[in-house]
Amino acid sequence: MKRYLLIICLLLNACANLPTAIKNPPSNDISYTQAIQNVAGYKDAPVRWGGIITDVENEQNFTQVQVLYYPLDWEGEPETDKPNAGRFVFKTQEFLDPAVYTKNTEITVAGTLIGDIERTVGKKVMRLPLISATTIYRWPVYECDSRYDGYGYNPYYTGYPYYWGDYYWPFARPGVRYR
Template sequence: MRPYLLFVCIFLSACVGLPAAVRDVPVAKVGYGEVSQDPNSYKATSVRWGGVVIDVENEENFTLVQVLSYPLNYSGRPQLNKQSEGRFVIKSSEFLDPAVYAKDRELTVAGTIEGDIERTIGKKHVRLPLLSSKGIYLWPVYQYQPYAYGGPGYGFSPYFGYGYYYGGPYWGGFYRPYWWY
């Protein structure tokens, strides 16, 4: 019985999902679509939203981050393959470096709604929901690796183990184990 219990504990700990920065903030099940209609009626409501950074403005005592909102998946990461919901602005009391919080970086934020704020998009003035952050998680950037681990020509295949990898145009990216030759 104990081996099964150990397996269940390990399995459940691997499925935690949300990053710690946004997991511990209690939130209401209020979506962006509801709040964007009338943000002032949802003041002091805690939410967890995410999206892609559009712009970062550092003021003297706070930072404003404009985000293009996307629905979140089970682990709290924005689903960029879904339809964008609109924009919102995050107000953070911390300094957020625009080089780190660069355009097109994915983030998830947990915080409370303060109302709305006026922003200019092109030549149009719009009112966007303003979210005071209690936790922000900046998602790591996926980097494409054209070759397997270990550099060009060597790598790991889930089917053959460690071996040689030929990613050239003639081999079509087929994994061949070292004993093949």
């Protein structure tokens, strides 16, 4: 019972800390597909997009981040189990440390579509939508100690089949990262 209470508290806490611009889409939410087809027609429109970081470039006065676009779920988190639709770039006046905003980090950005920008991906030159970011949210990755992942764990029971060496078998998977 305590385990479920802890999970519920963590989920409620995670939802409470989301910025409003990330939690709630703009009133006239423009999809990535619409923007790609007519970037000039949607210039200065508010957007909320997300995905996985592919590149971070820090200039003297701004940072540009290239993101592999994924659709967002109901709370604004990228759904990486669905197919991606392309890439976009967002620009911010903040310094985003490449050690923190690393490649493959999930991110959601709210801001204004200001046009497009030319980028080279491999040897192909592409025109990608450019967003002026007002809110940036980096999604946390939760890691669990696999010995205590909640399946079959009983601190008072040390017999077979649950206890095997240093972890609880067959349910624990050492080295697995949970999301």
